[in-house]
Amino acid sequence: MKVVFLSTSERNGGAAIAAGRLMQALLQSGVEVKMLVRDKQTSGDSIVSINTSRLRRLINFLRFAHERWIIYVHNRFSRKGLFAVSIANVGADVSQHPLVKSADIIHLHWINQGFLSLESIRRLIATGKPTIWTMHDMWPFTGACHIVSPPSSVSKRDYEHCLAYMDKCGDCPLLLRPASQDLSRRTWMKKRTSNFASQIHFVAVSSWLRAKAKESSLMHDATIDIIPNTIDTTLFHPSDKIAARKRLSFPLDKKIIAMGAAKLNDPLKGFNFLREALSRLDTPKPDDCLLVLFGGIKDAPAFLDDIPIPHKWLGIISSSQAAQVYAAADVTVSTSLFETFGQTLIEAMACGCPVVSFNNSGQTDIIDHKINGYLAKYKDVADLARGIRRTLYESDYAELSKNAVRKVADCYSQEAVAQQYINLYKTITDRKKRENHVDIKQYDKQNQYT
Secondary structure: OOOEEEEOOOOOOOOHHHHHHHHHHHHHHOOOEEEEEEEEOOOOEEEEEEEHHHHHHHHHHHHHHHHHHHHHHHHHOOOOOOOOOOOOOOOOOOOOOOHHOOOOEEOOOOOOOOOOHHHHHHHHHHHHOEEEEEEEEOHHHOOOOOOOOOOOOEEEEEEEOOOOOHHHOOOOOOOOOOOOOHHHHHHHHHHHOOHHHHHHHHHHHOOOHHHHHHHHOOOOOOEEEOOOOOOOOOOOOOOOOHHHHHHOOOOOOOOOEEEEEEEOOOOOOOOHHHHHHHOOOOOOOOOEEEEEEEEEEOOOOOOOOOOOEEEOOOOOHHHHHHHHHHHHHOOEOOOOOOEEEEEEHHHHHOOOOOOOEEOOOOHHHHHOOOEEEEOOOOHHHHHHHHHHHHHHHHHHHHHHHHHHHHHHHHOHHHHHHHHHHHHHHHHHHHHHHHHHHHHHHHHHHHOOOO
């Protein structure tokens, strides 16, 4: 079985990392997988870039720039929200690429920002090959946005509970020139006209994301399975807490609270909820806890001000370093307003670190309340503080840690997730064979007297 993954990037972004981890899991399970990308960061043979020359690289950059320019113009020449939406008006035609032509299955991941257009996707479907699309965000079933509750700094209007994706989009609060026929409505119309929702087998990485897709006007009738992201348990695994702290020069006598994100000051990450919860955290003695943060902080030099407990910011770190942080920590907290999945949560749990998060989205698949972590009421700072305190001081910590490791092994290990995809690949290829067999029989019957 030959599978080709399509992803804008090999490594940039959580979706690309998730796709790479899945590819490695499938390779280890004996599936022949190659990944076709625009942006390649390593020299591995299993990753192939469409940037095969300087000219190709320039053309593909111009595709990216053209799409962003259209959004920029419609945003009144403001950069706010520039990357919160995608319109897929331009993209490469990869339907005749050797990897696509030789594949038995086409598997889409995150393909935005000028890599594939809606027309590119239509041409892939026209190859007649079974096509799967793993949804890492909400873009496949919205007009233009990647998540329907983007940061409030983009617009002054209240759109946290925007439900336009359930209808026809339009009047998009992410655009600074919203209108009934704005970019979101026009992109929604193109998606509806293309009708790819009935021709692609979709995978949601959480039950929450599947439920949102089923609510949408574009994909309410689509076939959608739920298969979570995977994790490399040879990298993320339990290790000695004291040894990890010594390696990282962390104090041995404090409770360590960890939080990580690609961009810590992204409003979607909800850091202010953690900041306030820490101010309410009732600890046995002052300065009993240390907050360890890792990830980028963009254009916000005062972001680390006013944190009510001692803290340490590590900056952007590698996956192996993150594994050490999780091993050293006593609890990992995610205060994201929305998570389609929750990658840092399973990374921490794999290392034996219990987790605390809100009970609002993809996290609810991962955290079993009070068994391997704590699900606080959405945006409830008091309950968030209660969950952190319970995990640190009032729980059977060893049991929480053991349950966290077991949950990852059962549900998110490479073997477990790879097998789910292998079963799906077999199901859709068998169905395609049956459909082709029926088509041939019908053709023979229609032409037996000619």
